Amino acid sequence: MTKALRILLAEDDMLLAQLMLLQLQDAGHQVELVAEGETAVSAALSYAFDLVLLDWQMPGMDGLAAAAMLRQLGYNRPLVLLSADTVESSLFDACLQKPFQPDSFLAMLRAVLGADLPPQFNLAVSPELKQQFKLALADIQQQLLRACQSRDEATMRAITHQLKGSAESFGAAALTAEADKLQRLWQTQPVQQDQLVLLLQQIALELQSAP
Amino acid sequence: MPREWKILLVDDQDYTRQLLRNLLMSVAPEPKLVQRRYSFLQASTAAQASYAFNLYRPDLVFLDIDLPDGNGLELLHQLKESRKDCFIVMVSGVSTLDNVKSAISEGAASFIVKPFNGDKIFAVMQLFDQFIEEQSVAKKMT
Numbered sequence: 622m623t624k625a626l627r628i629l630l631a632e633d634d635m636l637l638a639q640l641m642l643l644q645l646q647d648a649g650h651q652v653e654l655v656a657e658g659e660t661a662v663s664a665a666l667s668y669a670f671d672l673v674l675l676d677w678q679m680p681g682m683d684g685l686a687a688a689a690m691l692r693q694l695g696y697n698r699p700l701v702l703l704s705a706d707t708v709e710s711s712l713f714d715a716c717l718q719k720p721f722q723p724d725s726f727l728a729m730l731r732a733v734l735g736a737d738l739p740p741q742f743n744l745a746v747s748p749e750l751k752q753q754f755k756l757a758l759a760d761i762q763q764q765l766l767r768a769c770q771s772r773d774e775a776t777m778r779a780i781t782h783q784l785k786g787s788a789e790s791f792g793a794a795a796l797t798a799e800a801d802k803l804q805r806l807w808q809t810q811p812v813q814q815d816q817l818v819l820l821l822q823q824i825a826l827e828l829q830s831a832p
Numbered sequence: 833m834p835r836e837w838k839i840l841l842v843d844d845q846d847y848t849r850q851l852l853r854n855l856l857m858s859v860a861p862e863p864k865l866v867q868r869r870y871s872f873l874q875a876s877t878a879a880q881a882s883y884a885f886n887l888y889r890p891d892l893v894f895l896d897i898d899l900p901d902g903n904g905l906e907l908l909h910q911l912k913e914s915r916k917d918c919f920i921v922m923v924s925g926v927s928t929l930d931n932v933k934s935a936i937s938e939g940a941a942s943f944i945v946k947p948f949n950g951d952k953i954f955a956v957m958q959l960f961d962q963f964i965e966e967q968s969v970a971k972k973m974t
Binding site: 662663668690693697743744753782790791804 | 845846847848850851854855858859862864898924925926927928929932936941942943944945946947948949950951952953954955956958959
């Protein structure tokens with residue numbers, strides 16, 4: 622049995638995507654589903670997936686273009702093309718022929734994952750650096766409170782953006798997740814101070830946590 | 833004594849530059865990478881970055897897109913104008929594809945979406961090895 626994988630599936634045919642999703646989940650894997658090549662590239666760049674499955678034909682950026690862009694940027698993890706035809710391309714580690722068969726998927730996994738995969742890094746951040754982040758976070762907390770009082774929307778956005786990009790690296794994943802949620806919310810809704818309550822709570826928790 | 837390769841880190845947050853430096857130092861000994869000696873230069877503004885770039889001629893630049901005194905993409909354009917063969921990695925907290933595409937069209941070698949981790953740094957360093965290899969092949973041909 623292969624270990625549970627984190628799989629990104631880019632497929633615009635929703636019915637087929639649902640079917641593949643169920644089959645992959647059934648086999649014990651975690652799957653995130655996207656329907657466009659562009660979204661697939663953004664998601665893959667998080668390096669949060671062991672395997673990316675790209676449909677060839679998608680609206681906008683197709684699977685080949687998405688793979689070409691990822692490889693150009695140095696993306697070094699397995700990419701698998703989903704296609705009704707067999708396609709020869711050096712961008713991909715494998716081509717999985719549609720319709721999707723669980724057996725062929727497992728065989729493909731064995732072939733791809735048996736290959737020479739990049740090492741995975743799980744690096745510890747030094748306590749000094751964590752402490753440095755915590756000191757900066759205390760400042761950030763004050764800035765954010767002031768911005769809330771003066772309804773300074775630009776600063777609220779800037780700080781949230783900064784936290785999304787940095788907190789997780791210092792072990793504060795919950796803080797990054799909360800900041801990410803706010804950024805997404807603000808894409809469609811106006812900024813309001815009360816939306817920041819949870820973020821401020823997370824900051825306070827982080828500041829209280831042991832070094 | 834092998835030459836020392838210079839890496840310029842551009843970000844307005846001290847702790848972020850420090851984190852990036854630590855990650856680079858931790859990833860560098862990985863046997864799948866070409867073993868090199870690295871030294872680090874740091875800049876917290878576009879102006880400082882531009883100055884350090886021209887003075888020290890770094891081999892590799894990590895350039896944050898949001899800088900207090902300017903846009904990282906504009907700086908990328910300037911740096912590539914002045915030295916076309918420099919390997920520049922854009923860094924951003926936002927992974928919109930427009931940013932990625934603009935960075936590629938301005939000549940960025942890669943694009944890292946924050947938060948940083950070892951896997952992202954390793955992929956970039958592999959690409960850097962490949963870039964240096966291609967450059968040395970191209971030099972031999974001419």
